[in-house]
Amino acid sequence: MTAPNDTPVETLSFEAARDELVRVVAELEQGAPTLEQSLALWERGEALAARCEEWLLGAKRRLDAARDAASAPGEDDR
Numbered sequence: 001m002t003a004p005n006d007t008p009v010e011t012l013s014f015e016a017a018r019d020e021l022v023r024v025v026a027e028l029e030q031g032a033p034t035l036e037q038s039l040a041l042w043e044r045g046e047a048l049a050a051r052c053e054e055w056l057l058g059a060k061r062r063l064d065a066a067r068d069a070a071s072a073p074g075e076d077d078r
Contacts (some may be wrong), residue, residue, distance in 0.1 A: 009047040009050075013055075014055035017048045017051040018048075020044075024044055028041050
């Protein structure tokens with residue numbers, strides 16, 4: 001088992017958080033040697049999942065804003 005990454009979750013890009021989450025899940029599925037290590041992996045995984053969701057929600061907001069801007073009448077349409 002590898003030690004959980006010490007990089008602050010809030011600084012990770014979506015891709016980095018997703019890739020690390022995949023590794024954490026794989027390690028949890030294999031079974032950690034101790035309960036403490038399992039808990040540390042679980043906590044890191046929860047934080048990584050939340051970071052991914054944060055990125056996805058931000059992307060959705062940006063897409064919604066772009067759609068709204070594209071469908072709004074422009075200044076020249078008045």
